[in-house]
Amino acid sequence: MADPTGVTVSTISRLPKLLKIHEAQILKVWMDEQLASLSRRAGLIGDAELRAQSKNFLSEFHKATQSGSLEDISGPQWASAKALLADICRSRAEQGFTPMETASFVLSVRGPLMDRLQQEYGNDAAGLAAEMRSSNLLLDKLALYTAEVALQNRETIIKRQQEEMLELSTPVVRLFPGVLALPLIGTLDSARTQIVMENLLQKIVETEATIAILDITGVATVDTLVAQHLLKTVAAARLMGADCIISGIRPQIAQTIVHLGVELQNVATKATLADALFLALQRNGFSVQRLAKESAGAK
Amino acid sequence: MERIPILRMGDFLLVTIQVDMHDRVALALQDDLTNRIVKNHARGVLIDISALDIVDSFIGRTLANIASMARILDAQTVLVGMQPAVAITLVELGISLPNIRTALNVEKGVSLLRAEVENNIMERDANYDI
Known part of the structure; x- marks a missing residue:
């Protein structure tokens, strides 16, 4: 893949290939980590729903990396992955998650992914560093995107409530x-x-x-x-x-x-x-x- | 040019504005009304603007002027039937017509005018006594 800016990835990213082969394995590790995590809010979301969300996200992430750019998530290849994130965001906001917790859901996939990359690259330190850098940037963008969606949701709610207040608050x-x-x-x-x-x-x-x-x-x-x-x-x-x-x-x-x-x-x-x-x-x-x-x- | 009719009701003059108040129409009304007040020895003027949907600062000022002129000619002015939108517009324009008496409709306007004029006559008589 040619990088238009010529700054980050000099070699072809192995992330898409890796996801293709090890998707199930990554999901399993990720789920285990999430279930064991201290910050998990078991009262708010069930195991089955969490698994479904994680599985869907990983498969959309996989699909998007196969076709889309790894630097820019504004393209059409990322549209369905972003739509899924927006959905997750909305349902999680209703369940009572904070925007930070929703963003950390996306970021938590980093652990299992990085482990895989390390195994893949073995002793190639330079390659691993470059790959990690680009994958991290990508995940950060996705996490920030969820934070933005969460804020937008909140703003709509606030706006609606303001309008309702205006109507209710002026009786004669x-x-x-x-x-x-x-x-x-x-x-x-x-x-x-x-x-x-x-x-x-x-x-x-x-x-x-x-x-x-x-x-x-x-x-x-x-x-x-x-x-x-x-x-x-x-x-x-x-x-x-x-x-x-x-x-x-x-x-x-x-x-x-x-x-x-x-x-x-x-x-x-x-x-x-x-x-x-x-x-x-x-x-x-x-x-x-x-x-x-x-x-x-x-x- | 169209003119706004001025009706005589005893001591009062009744003006019902049914047409769009162009600037020239407003000035003609000012002219006619002052003449009629003098001619008919009117004691009160009732201006009904219930059909007026739109006002601008010129019309607002003209109404205020008409009231002041009538005052000088010893006639009370009551403005009746202002639409809510017109009231809001005038207030936003900074024209609150502090020297004009107002009433919601013609009926209330007439009774207000009667009270005002009677009051005025009594005051004047009291002054003559001294």
Whole structure:
């Protein structure tokens, strides 16, 4: 095999031939090593499944080395081996393996393989060194590939969860005829503010509410950006003819708001949602009264 | 050129914007409305923009200007029926129309306008007493 870079392999690699002859033998040694390994997580994966994974990987590895380049795993010859690794990665992630453990599964084949190479080359130290170098690089690439797939899987999961959170985290509740409440929870970034605003305005149209209470009890921190987002929501609701009351301001948050110099002068603010509801009822012309019957019963 | 009709309802003027607000249409409305306020001695102006899907900064500013002009001519302005998307756009453009009263629909707008105008008359009478 001619090496395009002319750096590593000067002689033809004996790895494909070796795999062809000794595949079964290598698999047996590899399995024994894996089963005896201290880092094996017997609770997570059964012997039969581990054997199947190892066997499949070794045969795909064998096939790919027969036809493909040993330096570059981006070619089509490696596609099916990589697909298998991605599969293993996914199932192992579901079983609770860490990316590191999945990568070490690939790397653990190095031991049996190197033993074989040593037997094959015997006293040819220079040949053995070159062969080991190229095989090591190859296995490293495959192991890194599994790590990358594992990370990608995680990113997709995180992304999906973020989207779900966005949908779940912005309910608009009707507290009283004409009064809406918006319990905000978590962090308020631009994307969430946008959704909050849309939901709120839509609900104002639906319920003909005249007052909306933004409750920020569940908002962890309020910085200038969050305050700006809140004020934007207030301004948009006002344009729709609804007044806003901001409630659930914790003492710490009140301190932060003043220290940051955020102007909340034009918005009614209340410490608790109860106070805000009371103010909303008052503004709509309602008054709350205890029934006489109940006070008589208390006597 | 198309013009936006201005209807008279007692002391109030009712403007319903049903067409696309081009810049020239908006300026013509500003012109017509100020004339009608003076001619009819209107006490309040109700602008219904429920059919307006798209606004830009010019339209936003024109609406604010109309309100300020009406104010100078002693008429209250109430803007009603703004679409959620329009409200979001205006806020993102930094136009929050702080000097205009708003209401969700015409019905609420009229009652708000009545209250405002009555309030205004009472205030004025109180001033005359002194």
